Amino acid sequence: MFMAFKISLVLLLLSQSCFAESPHQLLGKPADKLSQQGQWNLTITPDGKNLPKGKGNSAQGAKLFHQHCAACHGPAGIGASAEPLVGEVGSLTSEYPEKTVASYWPYATTLFDYIRRSMPINDPFSLTADEIYALSAYILSQDGIIANDVELNEETLPKVIMPNHDGFISFYPDKH
Numbered sequence: 682m683f684m685a686f687k688i689s690l691v692l693l694l695l696s697q698s699c700f701a702e703s704p705h706q707l708l709g710k711p712a713d714k715l716s717q718q719g720q721w722n723l724t725i726t727p728d729g730k731n732l733p734k735g736k737g738n739s740a741q742g743a744k745l746f747h748q749h750c751a752a753c754h755g756p757a758g759i760g761a762s763a764e765p766l767v768g769e770v771g772s773l774t775s776e777y778p779e780k781t782v783a784s785y786w787p788y789a790t791t792l793f794d795y796i797r798r799s800m801p802i803n804d805p806f807s808l809t810a811d812e813i814y815a816l817s818a819y820i821l822s823q824d825g826i827i828a829n830d831v832e833l834n835e836e837t838l839p840k841v842i843m844p845n846h847d848g849f850i851s852f853y854p855d856k857h
């Protein structure tokens with residue numbers, strides 16, 4: 682009993698001396714340090730603002746897709762455990778709507794943003810800008826949204842018109 686009391690006293694004193702140094706829990710990193718890192722302020726707007734320089738085409742993307750994405754998304758972007766990325770264009774108004782990048786996403790620039798910050802899901806931030814342009818080209822060319830020989834870069838990607846571009850209505854029409 683006395684022993685247990687002594688141990689808890691020691692623990693109490695220890696925890697107090699830890700907190701005495703810092704008024705906060707020592708978790709995470711200060712926001713000002715985070716904001717200087719490359720993984721911050723990455724948002725790419727629909728019109729392509731903040732896209733990095735780089736380039737890639739569908740043939741390059743096909744190889745990368747096989748290496749980094751196919752295990753989860755299927756050999757051609759459909760048919761495995763993760764979300765289908767291609768196909769189903771026009772299905773949204775059918776009895777069985779299927780939301781894929783090709784059928785649902787209104788802006789092609791989102792594809793770059795999404796892949797850069799989160800894919801492959803087990804190794805985010807591992808791909809270069811050129812690789813992400815190539816992967817975007819591969820995914821978009823699967824449904825003929827761009828031709829197979831189109832090079833995507835910071836100029837051409839924002840010009841790609843997605844099939845569902847007009848499928849959204851603005852909640853705040855007077856702000857546009």
Ligand code: HEC
Pocket residue numbers: 746749750751752753754763764765766780781782792795796800801802803816
């Ligand atoms: C280990 C499995 C895994 C790998 C590898 C992987 N993904 Fe994913 N991906 C997922 C999962 C799971 C989701 C769904 C995430 C969610 O909805 O939150 C997803 C979602 C996506 C989406 C969004 C789909 C949508 O309609 O919302 C895109 C685009 C995408 N992945 C592209 C890629 C690309 C490109 C690669 C290769 C560089 C890749 N993924 C590799 C598991 C994976």
